[in-house]
Amino acid sequence: MISRQAMTNSLPDAINDLRTRSPETLWGVTAESLYLAVCAVATDTGLSHALNPHHTATVLQTNDERAPETVADAHHFLLAELGLVTTDHELTDRGRLVLAAEQPGDAIRLVAARHLSRAQQLLREFAAIDTDRLPRSELDTLVRDPEDEALIAPLLSSLAFVDLYPEGVILDHETITQTFDRLEQNATHPTVPISLVTALTALDDPHLIACVATAYTDTTVTPTNVTQTTPLDALATTERNSPVRTPTAELANAINDTRTAVVEDANTFEAALDPNSRTVTREDATIDADIVTAALPGDLSSESVTTILDLVATIRAHPSLHSVAVSSLTDSLNLELYPLFQAISNLSGVDCSLRNDLLLTFDAVPAAPQGTDRYDSFRNDLFEALHTRLTWRDALTDITVSETPHTRADVIESIAKGIDDDVVAPTYFVYTLPDPDALGKERTEKYVDDQPALRRERARLKRWKDQRDDDLRRFTEITDRLFTRGQERELDERVVRIMTPYDDDTFSEYTSQLRSLLRDGYELRLLTRHTKQRWEWERLRDNLLGDLEENRENVTIRTYSRYKEYQRITSETDETDLSEFGIHAKLQTIGNPTEGAALLGSANFMENSYNWNPECGVYTENSNFVAAAIDFFDHVWELSEADEVDLTSLQEIPRRSFYPSYYT
Numbered sequence: 230m231i232s233r234q235a236m237t238n239s240l241p242d243a244i245n246d247l248r249t250r251s252p253e254t255l256w257g258v259t260a261e262s263l264y265l266a267v268c269a270v271a272t273d274t275g276l277s278h279a280l281n282p283h284h285t286a287t288v289l290q291t292n293d294e295r296a297p298e299t300v301a302d303a304h305h306f307l308l309a310e311l312g313l314v315t316t317d318h319e320l321t322d323r324g325r326l327v328l329a330a331e332q333p334g335d336a337i338r339l340v341a342a343r344h345l346s347r348a349q350q351l352l353r354e355f356a357a358i359d360t361d362r363l364p365r366s367e368l369d370t371l372v373r374d375p376e377d378e379a380l381i382a383p384l385l386s387s388l389a390f391v392d393l394y395p396e397g398v399i400l401d402h403e404t405i406t407q408t409f410d411r412l413e414q415n416a417t418h419p420t421v422p423i424s425l426v427t428a429l430t431a432l433d434d435p436h437l438i439a440c441v442a443t444a445y446t447d448t449t450v451t452p453t454n455v456t457q458t459t460p461l462d463a464l465a466t467t468e469r470n471s472p473v474r475t476p477t478a479e480l481a482n483a484i485n486d487t488r489t490a491v492v493e494d495a496n497t498f499e500a501a502l503d504p505n506s507r508t509v510t511r512e513d514a515t516i517d518a519d520i521v522t523a524a525l526p527g528d529l530s531s532e533s534v535t536t537i538l539d540l541v542a543t544i545r546a547h548p549s550l551h552s553v554a555v556s557s558l559t560d561s562l563n564l565e566l567y568p569l570f571q572a573i574s575n576l577s578g579v580d581c582s583l584r585n586d587l588l589l590t591f592d593a594v595p596a597a598p599q600g601t602d603r604y605d606s607f608r609n610d611l612f613e614a615l616h617t618r619l620t621w622r623d624a625l626t627d628i629t630v631s632e633t634p635h636t637r638a639d640v641i642e643s644i645a646k647g648i649d650d651d652v653v654a655p656t657y658f659v660y661t662l663p664d665p666d667a668l669g670k671e672r673t674e675k676y677v678d679d680q681p682a683l684r685r686e687r688a689r690l691k692r693w694k695d696q697r698d699d700d701l702r703r704f705t706e707i708t709d710r711l712f713t714r715g716q717e718r719e720l721d722e723r724v725v726r727i728m729t730p731y732d733d734d735t736f737s738e739y740t741s742q743l744r745s746l747l748r749d750g751y752e753l754r755l756l757t758r759h760t761k762q763r764w765e766w767e768r769l770r771d772n773l774l775g776d777l778e779e780n781r782e783n784v785t786i787r788t789y790s791r792y793k794e795y796q797r798i799t800s801e802t803d804e805t806d807l808s809e810f811g812i813h814a815k816l817q818t819i820g821n822p823t824e825g826a827a828l829l830g831s832a833n834f835m836e837n838s839y840n841w842n843p844e845c846g847v848y849t850e851n852s853n854f855v856a857a858a859i860d861f862f863d864h865v866w867e868l869s870e871a872d873e874v875d876l877t878s879l880q881e882i883p884r885r886s887f888y889p890s891y892y893t
Contacts, residue, residue, distance in 0.1 A: 240379055243302035247295055248379065253393035254386045257287045257300040258307065261640050264333035266304040267313055268634035270320050271328055276301035282641045286648055292853030307384075311340050312472035320632055321472035322425060323464065328634055329428030330460040335407070338388050339464045342408045347373070347381045352390060356405050368398045411465045422446045423455050424463035429480060429630045437487065437621055444490075445483035477630040488625035495618035497585050502611050504549035507592075511545055514578030514595035525572045526564075533562045535601075537573065542600025543607060544591055550607060552588045557610035587614070654850035657702040659830055661844035664703065665691045668840060704832045704839050707848045708817065711826050712742040715751060715819050722821035723751040726862045729834040730758040730812045731765075736772040736834060747780035756866060758812040759790030770879050781876060787869035788812070812865070815846070822856035829858060 247256040262283040269279030277297040288294045308314045313324035320328065323340060330336035342349050354371050372378050385391050390408075392399040422442040432438050435452035442450040500506055521534045536558070544550055559569055566586060574581050578595025665673045665687050677683035702710075715725065725746060736743075743753060755773070774781060790811030795802060815838075816829040830846010832838035849855065871890045 240376065241302060241306045243299045244306060244380055246299050247303050248383055249291070249293070251394050252386060253383050253395075255303060255380075255383045256291065256293065256295050257284055258303060258384070258387040259283070260334035260337035260388050261644055263304060263307060263311070263313075263337045264327065264640055265637065266308055267320065267324050267327050267333075268637045270308070270314055270318060270324065271632035271634055276304055280304065283644055286644050290648060290853065292851060292857060310345070311337075312344050313340065315472065315474050319474055321474045322421065323467055323472050325428050325474075325632060326421070326424050326460040326463050326467070328632055329424065330464070331636060332461065333636055333640055334389075335411075336461060336464055338390065338404065338408050339411055339461060341384065341388055343412055343465065343467070344469060345381065345384075347377055348385060351377070351381060351385065352405055352408070355391065355400050356402070356409060358400065361400050361402060363398050363400070365393075365395060365397050368393070411461055414462070414465060419446055419448060419450055419454070420458045420463040420466050423450060423458045424460045425475060426480065426483075427455075428460065429477070429632065430484065430628050432624065432628065434621070434624065437624060440487045440490070441480070441483045444486040445480060480630050484625060484628050484630075488622060491618055491621045491625060494585060494587055495615060495622060497587055498554075498611055498615035498618060501552035501554075501584075501588050501590070502608075502615065507551045507590075509544050509548040509551050509591045510580075510593040511548070512578035512580075512593050512595045516541060516576055516578065516595050516597055517599055520576065524575050526568050533564075536561050537576075538597045538600035539603045540573075540600070540607075541576075541579070541594050541597035543603050544594045545596060546602050547604050550604060551592075552584070552590045552611070553607050554610045554614045555583075555587055555589055556614065557607060558589065654852070656847065656849040656851060656854075657700055657707065659702050659704055659707050659828065659832075659846040659848050661704050661832055661839060661842055662693075663687075663690055663841055664694060666694070667703070667705070702848065704828075704830070704844060704846070707828050708739065708839075709742070711817055711819050711828050711848070712739060712746065714826055715746050716742065716749070718820075718824065720820040720824050722825070723749065724818075724820070725751055725753045726756075726816070726818045726859065726866075727754070727834065728756040728812060728814050728816040728862055728865070730815070732757065732772070732834040733768055733836055734772045735836050735839055736769075737775075740777070744777055744780075747777065747783045751783065753784045754862075754866060755784070755786045756812055756862065756869060757786065757788055759788040759809075759872070766879060774876065774879070784876065786874040786876070786879070787866060788872045788874065789865055789869040790872075814861075816858060816862060818855060818858050818862060820855075822852045822859060824852075825855050825859075826850045827855045827858040 244255065247258060248254075249256050257280070262280055265279050265283055266276055268274075269276050272279075277300070280297070280300060284297055284300055305318075308324070309316075311323075312321055313327060315321055323344075327333065327336045327340065342352055351371060368382070372382060382393060386393040390401055390405055392401075419442060422445050423438060426432060426438050426441045426445065430441070432441065435455040438455045439450040439452045442455075516538070518531075518534050518538065521537050525533060525537075540553065540558070544553075555566060555569070558564075559566060562569060564572070566583075570581070570583055570589065573579060573589065576595070578593065579591070580593040581589055581591045584590050663673070663676065668676070673687055677687050712725070714720075715723070723746075725743075747753065757769075769786075774784070777784065788811070790809055793808045793810065795807060798807075814829070815832055815834070816827070818827045819825045826848065827850075828846065828848045830844060832842070832844040832846060838844050
């Protein structure tokens with residue numbers, strides 16, 4: 230018996246390396262990326278190079294990255310699993326049809342649903358569920374083995390059938406239903422040969438495509454079937470057996486055979502237009518409307534009777550017009566070829582034959598006193614038929630069988646346009662340097678005093694600020710922007726997160742904004758480093774809480790500080806021996822990932838960090854970046870739960886050393 234671990238290990242390392250957690254997907258794999266991989270095989274382009282546009286977009290969308298070689302290896306494996314390439318890494322007929330599809334994403338999804346049996350089974354289970362959401366536990370009951378877990382489920386998510394999260398599953402019923410509707414269609418015509426001819430040649434005339442498909446399959450294909458067939462129809466009906474690749478020579482031979490037949494037909498029409506090739510004999514018999522009506526099958530209109538009388542009268546008047554294009558009669562009489570021929574040949578005094586099912590050639594006709602001479606019309610039909618064959622002959626000349634990715638540029642454009650607006654978000658380098666304008670004349674005068682070197686430094690600082698790039702922002706400016714975002718927008722998640730080891734009266738500079746946010750229902754979560762200094766607790770109390778007369782219940786303060794030794798602190802513990810580690814990160818966020826912002830860097834929430842020290846950091850509204858920042862903050866926040874500061878006690882400020890609860 231094969232172990233679950235062994236089954237998982239049978240997958241390529243690249244597949245395991247691309248798995249993401251939330252949402253669960255194969256990183257860098259989508260229906261569109263697989264189409265780009267198909268294009269790469271068709272054009273003999275390296276997969277890493279061909280996937281670069283999609284790889285770049287995925288990095289931007291996920292705030293994550295994988296090695297291009299790993300992504301390429303995974304696509305190589307998936308192309309083989311889906312039967313899109315041969316063992317020699319050439320496109321199969323299935324791959325050729327994907328290449329030709331006008332909806333490449335739908336084509337890839339159709340292939341996955343048809344040819345991956347476990348994918349189809351899971352999708353059928355999903356289709357039977359009458360809700361768009363289900364608990365993850367329900368999916369876990371459907372997942373049969375590690376391969377389902379490591380490959381099939383993430384692949385279905387990557388192909389946009391579902392969204393997989395640790396806590397639940399979101400089903401895209403529209404995509405699932407659309408895919409199965411195509412799979413269950415009844416194909417009554419040879420869709421694959423038609424689509425292959427369309428995909429691999431430059432032919433676009435339904436008649437020529439039908440002729441080549443007929444020559445290729447040795448079965449009758451009509452132009453009507455051509456217009457009713459798409460690559461998606463063909464993909465829905467391809468066999469589930471080992472994928473095959475039709476040799477290009479077979480299609481080339483079918484094209485050559487078709488061209489030979491077209492040339493023969495053209496010669497037939499040229500002979501029909503030659504007045505010297507034969508002369509029609511005039512018989513003494515006479516036909517009229519009643520005789521024609523009796524000869525025609527069914528209840529045909531008087532216009533049909535008139536057409537036949539006109540035909541006989543025209544040929545009798547012009548014996549050199551010995552042949553008439555069948556199409557000019559079948560269309561006007563609304564009759565199939567052989568019933569038409571039988572009806573006319575049975576008329577008294579008519580001697581005619583069919584030539585290549587294209588011409589009705591006469592040896593003798595009777596008089597038709599009620600008919601109208603339509604010589605010009607019948608001759609024009611012959612010329613038009615000849616011209617059409619010559620056009621077809623030219624279209625079939627020098628036709629090459631090739632694999633051309635017609636929609637590759639459109640797919641790349643759609644990938645670029647598909648990047649969410651929240652992903653392409655402002656991102657700024659944030660800094661602190663002494664700013665003579667912001668600090669004011671009095672403070673900078675105290676700074677430089679009478680030192681020439683410091684005066685030169687002040688001038689250089691001011692000059693640099695005036696010339697700086699637009700993508701630089703000061704910490705003070707960006708902190709204000711982050712808080713203002715909550716005041717100006719209706720954010721769904723009303724949480725402000727601040728992580729700073731140390732703080733001072735800088736909090737008081739943002740009191741009005743914090744007060745407004747708290748009044749609007751925001752929660753302020755402050756993570757700081759434990760300090761033993763009583764005056765620091767007093768400063769936090771005065772600067773943060775002192776001006777927040779209301780809504781203090783929306784403020785939560787936790788500390789994260791640990792000691793490398795001493796699991797318990799007693800009165801006997803020497804405080805100088807306590808080797809402390811704890812909060813060192815400086816981070817601020819507001820809102821949830823899709824609507825919020827994050828600011829992080831080296832600056833504490835302190836006056837020195839915001840006005841004097843050379844500090845730097847980054848501010849972004851990129852949703853994936855904000856999500857990562859919030860995830861980190863919340864993790865440390867949970868670790869600090871036991872060390873939540875009681876605000877009542879903080880108001881009183883303990884007169885003894887204040888240790889985390891872990892050690893008391």
